Amino acid sequence: MWDALLCLVPTVLLFLTAALLHWSPVRALLERVATRVTWILWKAVYWVLELPTPTHGEWTNALRSDLTGLRLVCKPTALAHHLHLHCPTLLHPSVAAWPQGDPHLQTLASLLWPAEGPSGRGKVHFTRDHFLLSDGGIVALDWAVGLKDEPVVGARWEQHHGSCRTPGCRNSNLPILLVIPNCLGVVTAHLKQLCFLALHCGFCPVVFHRRGLGGCPLTTPRYQEFGDPKDLAQAVTYVHRRHPTAGLLAVSEGSGSGLLLSYLGEYGSSSYLTAAACISPVLHGQLWFETPLPSLYHWGALYYRKLQISRYASALRSVMDMGRLLRCRTLRDVEELMFCGSSSKPTTGAPGEAQSWAEVTKAKAKDWESYWERNEPLRDADEVAVPVLCLCSADDPLVPPLSAPLMSLFRHSPYFLLALTTRGGHCGFARSGRKVGSGGGGSHGTSTSSWSHQAVLEYFQVVGDFLKGEERGRGRRWASGQDVGGPAQGARLRSGTLLARRRRAVQAVHRKRHQSYQPSQDELPEEDLFTWNRSYTR
Structure with missing residues (x-):
């Protein structure tokens, strides 16, 4: 018993x-x-x-007192008021809490986690378009044309409209979303998920790859500098000429914002873009290179950068000291050796090599300071003429905290808007309990979506609707005789291209002030007026 x-x-x-x-x-x-x-x-x-424990500081303490966990920093304008009324996703983030919301976990997941879910669902099909630049270099444009287990966008279009041999967006009415990866050219899982969701929301994503990065061949003996927008400008012009009636938008990830902001500042109102957004942007390039990264990220980025350069070691040996370059122990040293000073002139070799050496040496900056005079992302911030939304996190482990002059830029410029969250890491902003693709077209994946994706796409849609409304309002004012431009301006509105009308609309938008809207950042102490002196013009 x-x-x-x-x-x-x-x-x-x-x-x-x-x-x-x-x-x-x-x-x-x-x-x-x-x-x-x-x-x-x-x-x-x-x-x-050796990962640093997140230290939030005064900005996070201010954000914690806000129930939404977000602080929108911008100048009171009609556009800011419109976003305040019609962007619920942007103003009410649902960023995951710890442990999923840990900054390092979010950052590593956005870099290393596979974008597609089980059985490959959620995978985006890309078709590559190589573009020859004026100096003989090549950049690549990867057009997102469809999803796995679904008909390709181009194939569906050809069934109704006939064959088309050129890659890209077949539907000229779809807004084109130009996606710019980080300065290492890595198309992360975070970026692929953005393209996935953009396809479902009615955008035509295209990923821009710099020369020598992202599998794009290097046909010239030099890489693109951190903030040199010449290649991007030619690519944007190429896309616009192929799709002249399509709206053109741009979004950057991480250090890729240096290229996008440089383009917007240097080309100003001549830019073909309607609006732009930067996710976890690097706003001060020199400070970012001079601030040591956590060891885990630093050694990974440094190894990847050297791996890219070593692929073309034989071709670059005549213009760079490859032995010294591959022995560098910091990203700053690599950047300085590649783009500053001059390497020893080759004593032997073909005449073409000597000519390449002379051209590259002439294009190089004299020293580190002069290099950043012409490559700082915000060197021409006063010339930006399109709305730019920056999504930042107070616990970002890879980007230095925002300084007072940068905060003053967002408070005084009508074109810059800052959405600062308590949590999010670097290009993370994970949302718990949501699935990618669930916001339209059904659920097509099982990976956790990012708040930044939905916020950016909603921002683009709301800005587009706002500019269309302003354009219609200007047309009605001219028809009723209230517009001081008279018949001449009315003729321009009727016969001008869509790009010209959109540019005039966005310039008129920010001259208009909405008296009743006072954003929450007014509680913060005022700083001196932010000004960036133009230090370099190509």
Whole structure:
């Protein structure tokens, strides 16, 4: 009999354990204990990998007092008021809490986690378009044409309109979204998910690859500088001429914002873009290179950069000191050796090599300071003529905190808007409980979506609707005789291209002030007026 009772002891213990786990106080206590133990283990991982513990500072303390966890910093304008009324996703972020919301976990997931879900669902099909630049270089444009297990966009178009041999967006009415990766040219999982969601929201994404990066061949003995917009400008002009009636938008990720902001500032009102957005942008390039990154990210980025350069080591040996370059221990040293000063002139070789050396040496900056005089992303911020939304996180582990002059730029420029969240990491902004593609066209993936994706796409849609409304309003004012431009301006509105009408509309938008709208950043202390002196013009 005792043997039978002893055999029942494990069953009784399991029954009692199950009963205790269903008791709310015990379950809550176990959850707290598990969370605490997980936090201790994660702190140990921080220490082993030499990851800095997030220090939030005064901005995060101000954000914590806000129930939405977001601070929108901008100048009170009609566009800002319109965004305040029609962008609920932007103004009410649902960024995941810890542990999913840990900044390093979000950052690593956005860089390394596969974009497609199980069985490859959510994978985007790209078709590559190589574009020959004026100096003989080549950049690549990857057009997102469809999703796996679905008909390709181009194939569906050809069924109704005939064949088309040129890659790209077949529907001229779709807005084209130009996507710019980081300065290393890595198309991250975060970027692929953005293209996936953009396709479902009615955009035509195209990824821009710099020369020598992203699988694009290097046909010239030099790479593109951090903030040199010449290649991007030629690519934008090429896309516009192929699709002259399509709206053209742009979004950048991380350090790729240096290229986008440089283009917007240097080309000003001549830009073909209607609006732009930067996710976790690098707004001060020199400071970003001079500030040490956490070891885990630094050594990974440095190794990847050297791997890219070593692929063309033989071709670049005549214009760069490859031995010294591959021995560099910081990204700053690599950038300085590639684009500053001059390498030793080759004593032997073909005449073409000497000519290439002379051209590259002439194009190089004299020193580190002069290099950034012509490559700082915001060197021509006063010339920007399209709305630019910057999504930043207070716990970003890869970007230095925003300085007072930068904050003053957002408070005084009518074209710059800053959405600052408490959590999000670097290009993370994960949302728990949401799936990519669930916001239109059904659920096509199982990976967690990003708040930044939906916020940026909603921002583009709202800005487009706002500019169309302003354009219609100007047309009605001219018809009623209230527009001071008279018949001449009316003729321009009727006969001008869509780009010209959109540019006039966006310039008129920011001259208009909405008196009733006062954004929440007014509670912050005022800084001196932000001004950037034009230091270099190509």
